[in-house]
Amino acid sequence: MTDTASFPGTAHRRAPLDAAQILHLKLEGLALAVIGLWLFADTGASWWLFATLILVPDLSALGYLAGPRRGAVFYNLAHVFTLPALTIGVGWVSGTSLVVAVGAIWWCHVAIDRAVGYGLKAKDGFDRTHLSL
Template identity: 50%
Template sequence: MSETTAATDPGPLTAARASRGVLAPGPLLRLEGLALLATAVVVYGQLDASWWLFAGLLLVPDVGLAGYLAGPRVGAATYNLTHTVVLPLALGAWALAAGTSTALAVAVIWLAHLGMDRAVGYGLKYRTAAADTHLQRVA
């Protein structure tokens, strides 16, 4: 391969090159987070629930950060438990089946929090450090 070809050849598709652009995984995951937040806010508006409740509970899932007082392994576990969509979706399904509007409102607020976190780049944590998240590894 000549020097001219080597200088213009982009080379193999590396993870760094593949992650550039709007359609790369990192930006798409943040866009999904924004969509989840927006949808949760619209749904919450349809519930006719108190916006004071929304404001008061929006940051409650961050109590999962308290686990970091016991170290990164426990902290990652507690944070991830409160920051995965599985629990709020289960709560929402139960609330719909039981006809419990307050539990449904809490589930939607919880989903809004998760969407907000993902939109600004906060992801699920690895045991290595609080700053080591799944969104950083795909960004």
């Protein structure tokens, strides 16, 4: 069944998430944040580095200055687990703990966003996310 009443003029192929599904995704984000914190702590990097860089991925919201579609692309690229996972992998393979630490901080940012209910942005507005569709 499709539910398009919430989004006039758009065709959605799935119903919005229910409360239990959203809770599951938030708990998953919390678990992933704990893993990221453990990984960061294991690098031995300074917690000042963590505090300094934890909000850097939110600078991607500046992409919205170019419009909602481009903004969503920039924001979503900075808020998926793929790029921080690749950063962690590069740091691990190269033996560079600072790169692992930066990737772990980025990972934590994404995970904490999910845990508090922020999701990937829809292309038609900043307020619509994959957790609220």
